[in-house]
Amino acid sequence: MHTSHTIRLRNRPPLVLGRRALVMGILNVTPDSFSDGGTHNRVDAALAQARRMLDEGADIIDIGGESTRPGAEPVPVQEELDRVLPVIDAIRAAGISAPISIDTMKPLVAHQAIEAGADIINDVNGLQGAPEMAEIAAIMDVPVIAMHWDRDWSAETDPMPSMITWFKHTLSIASNAGIDPRRVILDPGFGFTKTLNQNYSILRQLPDLAGTFPNNAILVGTSRKSMIGKILDNQPAERLAGTIATTVQGYEHGGHIFRVHDVAPNRDALRVAEATMYGPTEQ
Template sequence: MHTHHAYTLRSGQKLIAGPRALVMGILNVTPDSFSDGGTHDSVETALAHAQAMVAEGVDIIDIGGESTRPGHAPVSVQEELDRVIPAIDAIRAAGITTPISIDTMKPLVADQAIQAGADIINDVNGLQADPYMADVATLYGVPTIAMHWDRNWTAETDVIPAMIAFFNQTVKIASDAGLARENLILDPGLGFSKTLNQNYSILRQLPELIRAFPDLATLVGTSRKSMIGKVLRNEPSERLAGTLATTVAGYERGGHIFRVHDVRANSDALRIAQATLYGP
């Protein structure tokens, strides 16, 4: 059964994760993301996509200004700010109050995004790359998603014990910075420096990770990723069915938040999975 987690955002809104899963809609304002690069990289198209996701019932809008696909080209702080801040400004100016997470590896981008109206930090480095990221999260007291990404993993790595050790370090960094433990959200980082077998092993063993950190919510992000494409031998645009299968599998194993491209389809799948586990 799902653990219960509640977050109070800077706006005063409450965000509740538990038996009802939260859907995080992806809004990449980048020219080079693996699936939707260049699709929403103007203010107008970003706003239109945000409005469409809101109409489909999205719980969180995740805005990213730097691709993390394999072989991606790093961007400067200023370039990333020039991508994400106008998008956040436009969304808030349009009257959209849906919580926004800022998907960034840079503390200054996180800081400026929160000042512009973002509510959540989403750090793919699990607070372990830049020591100031935890300080920014603490300064604003915001929910913070810490993703697992260990570039030193090999095909022989025992995934769950290694991931637990990684997240213990993340928890220590957050604690040392003064970030409230209940504001941490863990993301196993499916697809990041992991083999195909490791990705599915992690998804299968997700309850073990959740049992190690029962007081922390877990985010699952598989949408359109190569772990689906390598099994089905298809392109990112053809991976909706595979994504839905992994979303339901992740939910049934205790996941709380699902980061997806296709909001309505995943929301529908999660509602049916919830009805199956808990009754309609």
């Protein structure tokens, strides 16, 4: 069963999480992301993709201007701002009111993106990178998606106990900065420094994460990742079926938000999984 959460947003209706999963559409405005780099890095193309994902049922648009794929070069702050701010401006100028999350590890980018109309900070460092990130989230009064990315992780690490300890530190940082810890969404960070076995162990053990942190929603982001490609021996664009399998497993194990490239098929799979767990609702 899913824990229930209502996460307040500053200028929009709250995120209501529970049995009905939310779909987060990935909008990479980068030339070098592992799956779709260069596809949506013009403002008109990014706006069209945002509209497409919303038409397909996305609940949140996640905008990122820096690739975190292995070997990616760091992006200067101004270059990242030049990538993401015009896209946020265009989405809001088009009258689109859906929640936007800004996927960044840079506090200045997070701050300016929120001022431009973003609603959520998606921090791949889980508030354990730049100290200012938690302060900005508190000052701007926005929720945070805190992803697990432990650079000290090794192949010998016992995944779930280590992750639980790491997230306890994240929630302590949030609380000390003045963020209500219930507004922190936990993302296990599939693929980040983790072995293939560790990734699938974490997916199996998501109920342990949900049980340890009953006041926090969980985001699952496995879309097109190498944990699928290594099983199926295929390329990112060929990983839809594998992604859907992990999406359904993640939902059955307590996930609330699913960050995906392919909105419609994952949305459909989640609706069927919901009907299986809780019974169908009349349409």
